Amino acid sequence: MFLILDNASPLFLKLMSSDNIIVSHQYKKINIFNRALRKIIVSFLSIDCSLFYENWKNSIADFSVIIIYAYRNNIDVIKYICKKKQPDQRVIVWYWNPIFRCVHPDLIKDLDCELWSFDFNDCQCFNLKFNTTYYFRNLELPQSSIEKIDVFFCGLNKGRKKILDSIQEKMVENDLLYHFHVVDEQLPVEEQKPRLSYQENLEYISSCKAVLDVLQEGQDGMTLRVMEALFFQKKLITNQLSLVKADFYHPNNIFIIGKDDWNNLKSFMNSPVFHISEEVKYKYDFFSWIERFGEKASL
Known part of the structure; x- marks a missing residue:
């Protein structure tokens, strides 16, 4: 049995769950006051924080493998589980974001x-084990009433505004319809765009030809946007140069900023999408991801 502790969307939690996999949020849903209290306790006090945890804390011994998603402020959860683990259990901390956005x-x-x-870069720098990003091959795009667009981006600013602005200029120069939904939490609240639910995100993907992926500085891992383009047979525009080595790379499908000529963007957008085999896609499916953690983690 597996226990996966994530703070993902309800849709993802549902897709990850199975007879052998229990998925839970790490913390109980609490109000703003208690969140602030928890942060103080985690940051400054060495006391038991388990009163804030979901019910998984009562059944840790029932699982052979426990996968904890690394966040910036969840070191208390990792320490708690490592202290409670049995000799025959595996505890895996999964860095799904660059190191600088997670517990070090x-x-x-x-x-x-x-x-x-x-x-991969973080694995080399910090001596971590590598596994790919994952997605869900049984997830389907919804019917969307959103007007058709060429290029879609959704994400937090995270220092990417300058490059997003320059890409936007390229969209205009090539007469491409685009929608960049950038959430900037540094702006005054009244000027911030709301975060999209993942269902809303999927509706935009359903209506677009290409997904835009802009890595944060220092990052070199396949993002969720790369997986969305792969699984939904959308084109991908990205600044991740290493994708040219990916087993699903094809120049009809992936336009790499810094490698490909912007003058060829329009012809790229008009070229047919090259079909990627189901065998290749399956490598990036959630259940393949589980299997790659090793024989003891096989379903």
């Missing part, structure tokens, strides 16, 4: 757990 490996490397990441 140096803070947990001496705990009884395995550290894995989707980012």
Whole structure:
């Protein structure tokens, strides 16, 4: 049995769950006051924080593998599980974001757990084990009433505004219809765009020809946007140069900023999407991801 502790959307939690996999949020849903209290306790006090945890804390011993998603402020959860783990259990901390946006490996490397990441550079720099990003092959795009567009981007600013502005200029120069939904939490609240639900995100993907993927500085791991383009047979525009080595790379499908000529963007957008085999896609399916953690983690 597997226990996966994530803070993902309800849709993802549902898709990850099966007879052998229990998926839960790490923390109980609490009000703003209690969130602030939890942050103080985690950051400054060395006391038991388990009163804030979901019910998984009562059944840790029932699982052979526990996968904890690394966040910036969940070191208490990792320490708690490592302290409670049985000798025959595996505890895996999964870095699904770059190291600089998560709990630093140096803070947990001496705990009884395995550290894995989707980012190959981080794996080399911090001696982590590598696994790919994953997606869900049984997830289908919804019917969308959103007007058809050429290029779609959705994400937090995260220091990407300058490059997004320059890409926007290229969209205009090539007469491409685009929608960039950039959430900038540094702006005054009244000027911020609301976060899209994942269902809303899927509706935009359903209506677009290409998904735009802009990596954060220092990142080199396949993002969710790369997976969305792959699984939904959309074109991908990205600044991730290493994707040219990916087993699903094809110049008809992936336009790489910094490698490909912007003058060829329009012809790229008008070319047919090259079909990627189901065998290749299956490598990036959630259940293949589980299997790659090793024989003891096989379903």
